[in-house]
Amino acid sequence: MGLNPIEYRPWDGQRSKHARRFLVIADSILRHNLRSKWFLAVLIVGTFLAFALNIIFTSITPHESLTPELMASQMNNGLFYIFMVILVSMVCSDLLAEDSRSNSLVLYLSRALRPEGYLLGKLTGAFITLAIFGLFPPIILAIAVTATQSGPDYLSSAKVILETVVAGIWATFFLIPIGLMVSSLTSRRTYAAVGTFMALFVLGIISGIFVQFDANWQLLDPGSVLAMSMNVIFGLGLPEQVDTWLFGAAIFAFTIPPLILVYWRILRKGVGK
Amino acid sequence: MELGFHLVGLRALVTFSSKKLLLNRRWVIVALMAALVAVVMLYVASEGSGTIDEGSTLINTLILSFLLPIMSLIYGASMIRNEIDDRSITQVVTSPMDRRVAYIGYYLSLCVVLSVMLVIIESVGWASFFLTTSVDGEAVELLLSYALLLVIGSFVYSSLFLLLGVVFRQPIYLGLLYVFVWEALVGSLPGAIGQYTISYYIKVIGSHLIPYGNITQFSGDAGVAALVLAALAAVFLIIGAWAFREKEIP
Amino acid sequence: MSDPIVIAKDVSKWYGSVIGLNNFNIEVRSGITGIVGPNGAGKSTFFKLLVGTIKVNIGSMLVMGRSPWKNQSQLKDIGFCPDYEFLPMDLTGTDFLRFVGGLHGMSGQTLAKRSSEVLKLVGMTEASDRRMGGYSKGMKQRMKIAGSILHDPKLLLLDEPLSGTDPVVRKELIDMIKGLNREHGHDIIVSSHVLFEVERMTHDVALLYKGRAVASGDISEIRDLMSDHPHHIVIQGKGLVDLAKSLVDKPYTVSVQLWSDRSAITVEVSRPDELFDSMPELIAETGCQIESMRSLDDDLESLFKYLAGW
16 A cells, blocks of 8 residues: 555655755854854854944044954954853854754764755854854954045955955854764753863963963964964964964864764764764 | 751752762863873973962963863763753652752752862972972972862852752853852952952952962952852752742642 | 532633643542543642642532542642653662651561562562563553552542553553552553553543543543443344334434445444333334344443534
């Protein structure tokens, strides 16, 4: 006996290509976070403390043009980093932990998505969500300062705005691999959140202790690496004592191996392990 | 109900909860933390001056200022909250034991377990540093003084984070904001505002017990600090016990 | 008649915008009482109110004469077995009972002796030293019941104790529950959405639907409420066509349906007792041969559908 067609209508739509399905995941992550009171509260407080006051103050203070030093100092301020860490912990903590807890990873990967698409969707969703803090306010700040500058050199200000876009993208992306990695290691999102926090702060504390022996120990601290990359993006260069190759290695270490680990965990969880 | 009844119940709850905390897979984190502290202190002992000041500063920075609040948060905020979420709290709230007494049972087991874990981590770190440099009476006094501070800190932080766990559905985020934004940032600001943290009062007591390292920069009356900490712990405990009794557990 | 052990008067309970119980009234007397209703009817909400883990928003709830909210001491007389999983998986059955006993103020030899008795009663003596994480569903249900009777309570609240169990285990649990009342004197309130299982345990039921008690009392009394509701009766035999024709003219007949093979008829009647009373006369008149008669509505399910207005 075949399927009784009463009240059943087979779907005759077009399946979206695999390559575009990651956007569904990204979209759901953004929507989920925008519905979270805690996320919105931290976002608003962080944006206010780290940027809003600066936007107002810097715009009204007399200035010739938008300078790389100004934007670098804005992007390197402690408040920006702390709130970035908090937001990364909140957003990334349930990206993989929740799917692991509910075993829905197996469902996702059994048919609808490939592991690469799943990971890309999670990365994209986290990036878009965190860009609300890490990318758009710096751009708004840069534009506001440019719009209120007294000098005529809008071209150099425009260059700094472009550098700000790159810096914002990098600042938004940089901590996501670590957050995803920690989320992939546990099925409880609160532990993932605390774990991300702890990982970032422990590295910072240890770096602070070791730096008295060698300046390159700063590269153990993701906050310092991020600050140095801001300086590089804005053309201000690295501190003299810091080895360029080690700096590159640190950037690599904070991004690629965590993503590889996440991918491996997805593959393992996808087959039910 | 009579005291004897509640004491039996309290003992059962403290024993069960302590075992649950200790035998949990989170001991892996404790082991990792101990190993990390040992490695860091060993490295500093070998590269640095190896003085007792340095050792004291390390214990203060790594354990007292960081691990103490963080581990209290991880264990305290999730203790009752996890049991409510996974419903294993059912046997407690459907027993004739007064919920306020049950709350104290949870608190006691949390304090004991945290104190034990932190003192173990501190001992491992202390041993890595001082066994490679030199062990004398002062170093041993340092170990014992910091152990006392860790125990005091465990009691106070536990009272706070256990309360957060009962009152809020997502206590970890609030706890993280307290530890990393309030205590770390606000606590490091100059002036009176830096005094509005638990960490400050612990360090004031510490500065009277320990004449070495960066803990000595905290000045104040140790007696007042002890009173403030005791009062804070008592207030958080009373509020937490009341909140637990009033809480609907669907 | 004994005093009611549970009295709920105009009780309403809601969770945000979701209503759990709505103007709920019930009196439960001693013995075994079945609480029957579909998922979401309010059975679990009722049980949680009884043990005082939640409080009423409106109305009053009395258990053995006292309000259960913030009245922990009353729980020494109440044993609760909820429908959800809550057993600590890392503990053995013995350790679990030791913990539960401690929470009830029991210790030492008294506790050890009572634990043995209870384990024997629920049939878990042999498995008691194994971790509960390795128990089957039926074993877990038994341990939950063991935990709820360890302190020998007067009143046992069993919320869906049979859910998820296989037929063999279900029968054993039903027999155990009946034994707990009959031989050990516990008053029991047991809930289920599987109606025939409740009927096997008790004739005293309360039917819940959408947060309200739609009926309560003896099953047969409730059934009498249906006297105006059409019943469907199947009559099997030979020569039923003439019987069917006769029945059509009767005032209590709503409809008659002859089966395609003519081996039976289904009669819808408004007053089944009148049909049964008139059967000998009809058989004599028509000369039909009746092999069997059965009512399709003579069970709790039809009763419930009628009362709940399905």
